[in-house]
Amino acid sequence: MTSPDDGTDDKPGVTIRCRDNASVGVTFCDRFSFDAGSVRYAVELRAPGLTARVNEVVAWIWDSDLTTFLEALAADYRGWDGERSWQTDDRDLTVSALFRPGGHVGLTWALRPWPQAAGGWGASVTTWLEAGEQMASLATHVRHFLIGEQQ
Template sequence: MASPDGHHDDKSSVIIRCQDTSSVGVTFCDRFSLDADSVHYAVELRAPGLTARVNEVVAWIWDSDLTAFLEELAADYRGWDGERSWRTNDRDLTVSAVCRSGGYVGLTWALRPWTRAAGGWGASVTTWLEAGEHMTSLAADVRNFLTGTEVDSPLGDA
């Protein structure tokens, strides 16, 4: 996807693969900026029988940060009770997190574009990652992606 000014970075992406089922995953890609206040990017979900994509998720500099949410999850690698969640200001991307015994974090990635429009759609997948190191790597990769530092690190392959 090219930005309106023609700047497009094909190399920068973050791929998250579920440790339990490698065919389930999430990709952050096609990042571009229109101004100093925001970063636009695409999010793709994959699972057997499912492919979903939102082309223009927006991260605002004044918005709550996905990276900070992921870093908090990584810091609490010993676990927590209940569910934690984060969402974009436009509510087109939501991430919910739960902990299960054995040191695993379940991240449910939900796409719901056009939430106010009739005929909107939604899709979600859940990726399971090891708490601690994998969550720390995910947070760093997402931070690098959103800030424009070159990454191409498929999580779950390590």
Template sequence: MTSADSDIDDKPGLTIHCQENPSVGVRFCDRFSFDTDSVHYAVELWAPGLTARANEVVAWIWDSDLAPFLEELAADYRGWDGERSWRTDDKDLMVSAVFRSGGHVGLTWTLRPWPSAAGGWSASVTTWLEGGEQMASLASDVRHFLAGAIDGQVD
């Protein structure tokens, strides 16, 4: 389940809760741009005993961003074999997707800021959503967040 929301500072954000365990989630927030070629944002992951944040994930306008990847998953609501994956150019955010019987999609969100730095870290959580409608809603919400158009609550 996804929701457009605002944090304490009233900045727009997007929260994704795992359908099977609401204490697991992902949040896109603190979106900003320096120029017309890119969008910068933070990604937060949480699960029992885990919190992680990457402060400056970058989406470039000329690359395939996260929204089309999610839209493709939503279009394949009947399922697929194996794992599909997407990552930012900097490899600081990666998403892998698997399809499970019953029409559920597992999205594993991995943060790895400074992937080539010695002593770097990574953290992952998996959110489960229904294929089709929930995936289409997530893709739309991500597209709106990256465009700076998140506003209000999505049920």
């Protein structure tokens, strides 16, 4: 299940909750931009016993962005073989997708800031969504968040 965050601070965000376990989720929040060529945002992962956050994930406008990846998954609602994946240029956010029988998509959201630094850390959660409508809704919400449109 995805939804735009309706926080009291009026800051836009998107939350993805696992349909199998609502305590597992991902939040995109704290969007900002220094220039016209990029947007920066925070990503938070949550699961029982886990909270992880990267404060500055960078999306460059000339890249194949996350929404393009999510829209392609939504368009293939009948399924696919194997794993599909996407990552930021800095590789601090990676998303892998698997299709399971019954029309569900498992999205594994992995954070690994400073992947080249010694002593770095990594964390991941997997959210399960319906292949059609929920994936399309996720792609729409993420697109609006990244371009800075309120919903």
